[in-house]
Amino acid sequence: MKNIYLLVFTILFSHFSFGQVVINELDSDTPSTDTQEFIELKSDIPNFLLDGLVLVLFNGSDSGGDSSYFALDLDGYTTDTNGIFLIGGPEVSPVPDLLLFENTIQNGADAVAIYLGNDFDFPEGTIATTTNLLDALMHDTDDADDTGLMSLLGLMEQINEDENNNKTTESIQRKEDRTYEVKTPTPGALNDGSGVQFNGILITTTLDEYNEGDSIDIVFTTDVNVTSDLTFDVTITNESFVTSDYSGSTSVTIPTGMNTVTNTIQVVDDSDDEGDEVMKITFGSIPSGFIRLNDNKELRIVDNDFTVASWGTPLKPTFGNVLSTAPVDYYIPLEGLADATLAKAIQDIVADPAKVRTHSYADIVEILSRADQSPENSNQVWLLYTEQQRPKLDFAGFTDINETWNREHTYPRSRGEFGDFREFDDIADGISGFITTNVDSLRHANSDAHGLRASDSNENSSRGNQHYGEYNGPSGSQGSWKGDVARGVFFLVTRYQALQVVNGFPEDTDSAISELGDLATLLDWHRNDPPDDFEMNRNNIIYNWQFNRNPFIDQPDLVEYIWGNNVGQPWSNTLSVDDNERLEFSVYPNPASDYITLLAKGKRGDVEVFDALGNGVITQSFNEITRISLNLSAGLYLMRISHDDTSVMKRIIIK
Incomplete structure (x- = not known):
C-alpha cells in the first residue's frame, strides 16, 4: 500500500512540479462589448496536457457569496509551443483554444482559479477553497477588495483591471517575478513578447450580408509574407446553406513571398423560398507556425424568393382574407x-x-x-x-x-x-x-x-x-x-x-x-x-x-x-335568417357610445343605421370586422346589415 501512495505522489509531483499551470493573463472587462474577454493559462513546459485540471470562476459580490458561478473542465486540452492556452469570447483574436459565450467572465470583485479536479466538483454555488488549488487571481474593475474571498483562496492582493483609468481595453498580466501589471492585452502570446512568434491568418470580406446571385470575394491575409506556398482548406457550408447553394473553390493557397490571396465564391440564385441563410467560413487544419486571427466568419445570405401574404400587417390591417380554422362545433x-x-x-x-x-x-x-x-x-x-x-x-x-x-x-x-x-x-x-x-x-x-x-x-x-x-x-x-x-x-x-x-x-x-x-x-x-x-x-x-x-x-x-358591457347577458353565436342560408353578424359593445364594431363572418356588404323615426343617420360598407363611428344622441337605433340580396336588422342602444 505504501508503494502505491509513493507512486501516486511521484506522478502528481512530476505532473505539477515540472509543468505548473498558472493564470497568465485576464481581461474581464472590454468596453462596449463582452465578446473580447479572455483568460490565458500558461504551463512551465510547452505542449502540456491539461488533463485533471478545472478552471473555476468565483463571484465575490454580496449576492454571489464568494461561491462558484462557472466551472470549465480542461481534460483533453494542451498548451502550445509557448505553454499558452487561451480561453475567451467569440471576438478574441487570435482565436481562443476554447470559446466562451460572451459576458461569461464577471467584472469583479471576483476570482479566477485553477484546481486539481473536474467541473462536477464545483457545481454553481460552491464556496471558494484552497483545497487542490494550483493558482488563483483576484480581480476587479474599481471595486472594493473582497477580503473574504481573498482569505478563502489564500491571496494577499486583489488586482484592479482599471487601475490606469484607461478608457481603452487593458488586461491583468503576470510577470516573471509572479507579480502583476495592467497594460495592453496580449492574448495568445507571452506577456514579455518573447517566445515563438506565430504568423496570423485573417479572413475578410467587403460586406457581412449578400444576396442570392452575388459573388463574394473572400480575402485571406497573413501578418507577414509566407516563405513557401501556404495551402489550407476552408468550409463555407452551414446548416441549410449547403454545397448546392454556391460554386467556387474552398482550397486556399497563398504563394511564396506574398501575404494575401482572394477566393471568389458565387452564390446560386435559385427559385426556392428557403429563407435567409448563414454562410460560415471556417478554417480546416492549418500548418504549424500559423494561427487563426479569426474563424467561423458568418455572412448573411438574403433569400430573394420570399413570399408576400394576401393580408396586411397590423399597421395596415385587412379583414376577411383569413378565415378561422376552428371546427364548426368549437364554440x-x-x-x-x-x-x-x-x-x-x-x-x-x-x-x-x-x-x-x-x-x-x-x-x-x-x-x-x-x-x-x-x-x-x-x-x-x-x-x-x-x-x-x-x-x-x-x-x-x-x-x-x-x-x-x-x-x-x-x-x-x-x-x-x-x-x-x-x-x-x-x-x-x-x-x-x-x-x-x-x-x-x-x-x-x-x-x-x-x-x-x-x-x-x-x-x-x-x-x-x-x-x-x-x-x-x-x-x-x-x-x-x-x-x-x-x-x-x-x-x-x-x-x-x-x-x-x-x-x-x-x-x-x-x-x-x-x-x-x-x-x-x-x-x-x-x-x-x-x-x-x-x-x-x-x-x-x-x-x-x-x-x-x-x-x-x-x-x-x-x-x-x-368583462364588459354585456356582463350578465347570455351569449349567442347563432343568427338564423333562412333555413338554407345562415348569416352570422355580431355588434359590440352594445350598448355603445362613440363607436360600435360589426363582426361579419367572412362577409362583405353595406350597413345602414336608422333612428327611431326611420331616418337614415349612417351609411357605410363593411368587410369582416368594421369599426363604425357613432356621433349620435342617446337612444334606440336600428342597424340594417346587407349582404348580397339578404339583409339583417339588429337593435343597438346608444348611451
Whole structure:
C-alpha cells in the first residue's frame, strides 16, 4: 500500500512540479462589448496536457457569496509551443483554444482559479477553497477588495483591471517575478513578447450580408509574407446553406513571398423560398507556425424568393382574407351561457387536458417564426410594440439584444410566476413533441404561444413587468398591437386558473402576484383595435400546434360578456335568417357610445343605421370586422346589415 501512495505522489509531483499551470493573463472587462474577454493559462513546459485540471470562476459580490458561478473542465486540452492556452469570447483574436459565450467572465470583485479536479466538483454555488488549488487571481474593475474571498483562496492582493483609468481595453498580466501589471492585452502570446512568434491568418470580406446571385470575394491575409506556398482548406457550408447553394473553390493557397490571396465564391440564385441563410467560413487544419486571427466568419445570405401574404400587417390591417380554422362545433358549448358559467365553459375548451398540448419554451422560437411571420416578407417576423419587421435569423442569443428579437410574455413571467422545467423547456423537439396540460399548469403558461409574441429585445427589456396602462408602448407607436395584447391577456386569465386581470396597477406584493392591470385599459384597447387577418392567421397557426384557440380573436364580442358591457347577458353565436342560408353578424359593445364594431363572418356588404323615426343617420360598407363611428344622441337605433340580396336588422342602444 505504501508503494502505491509513493507512486501516486511521484506522478502528481512530476505532473505539477515540472509543468505548473498558472493564470497568465485576464481581461474581464472590454468596453462596449463582452465578446473580447479572455483568460490565458500558461504551463512551465510547452505542449502540456491539461488533463485533471478545472478552471473555476468565483463571484465575490454580496449576492454571489464568494461561491462558484462557472466551472470549465480542461481534460483533453494542451498548451502550445509557448505553454499558452487561451480561453475567451467569440471576438478574441487570435482565436481562443476554447470559446466562451460572451459576458461569461464577471467584472469583479471576483476570482479566477485553477484546481486539481473536474467541473462536477464545483457545481454553481460552491464556496471558494484552497483545497487542490494550483493558482488563483483576484480581480476587479474599481471595486472594493473582497477580503473574504481573498482569505478563502489564500491571496494577499486583489488586482484592479482599471487601475490606469484607461478608457481603452487593458488586461491583468503576470510577470516573471509572479507579480502583476495592467497594460495592453496580449492574448495568445507571452506577456514579455518573447517566445515563438506565430504568423496570423485573417479572413475578410467587403460586406457581412449578400444576396442570392452575388459573388463574394473572400480575402485571406497573413501578418507577414509566407516563405513557401501556404495551402489550407476552408468550409463555407452551414446548416441549410449547403454545397448546392454556391460554386467556387474552398482550397486556399497563398504563394511564396506574398501575404494575401482572394477566393471568389458565387452564390446560386435559385427559385426556392428557403429563407435567409448563414454562410460560415471556417478554417480546416492549418500548418504549424500559423494561427487563426479569426474563424467561423458568418455572412448573411438574403433569400430573394420570399413570399408576400394576401393580408396586411397590423399597421395596415385587412379583414376577411383569413378565415378561422376552428371546427364548426368549437364554440357550441358556450351557447346561452353568461358570467362565470360562460368563462368556465371557455376554459373547459381551451384547457381540455384530453386535447390541448403544451410545447417547450425552446419550441416557441419556431412557433413565433411562423405565427408572427411578417405578411410583407416571409423571411421576417413582425415585432410587437415597435411595429416593425426583423429577419427571423436575428433571434436574440444569450446576451446580445441589439437589433434582435426575442419572446415577449404579454402577461409578465414574474407576475404570473411562470416556471421552467429545463429538461423539457430547453429542448426544441418540434410540433410532434408535446405534453398534456390543465388549468393549474402555470409552468405551461411560460410557453403558451397565445401569450407570447415576437418583440424587439431592447423594447422587451424596457417593458419589463409593467402593467398595461403604465406601459403604453415606445414613443411613436401607432398602437396596432394594443388589441392583440389585450386579447392575449384575456385568453391567459381565462385559460389558467391562478391568473387575474384587475383594474388599476396592483403593487408588487405577495398578495398581488398573478394580478395584471389595467382591465379598463385592456378593454379599451380591445374595442379600438379589433382582431384582423394577421391575428386570425396567428390563431390558426397556434391552433395547429397547441390544439386550442384564442376565443377572443374568433369571437371578440365574448370579451363584453365576461368583462364588459354585456356582463350578465347570455351569449349567442347563432343568427338564423333562412333555413338554407345562415348569416352570422355580431355588434359590440352594445350598448355603445362613440363607436360600435360589426363582426361579419367572412362577409362583405353595406350597413345602414336608422333612428327611431326611420331616418337614415349612417351609411357605410363593411368587410369582416368594421369599426363604425357613432356621433349620435342617446337612444334606440336600428342597424340594417346587407349582404348580397339578404339583409339583417339588429337593435343597438346608444348611451
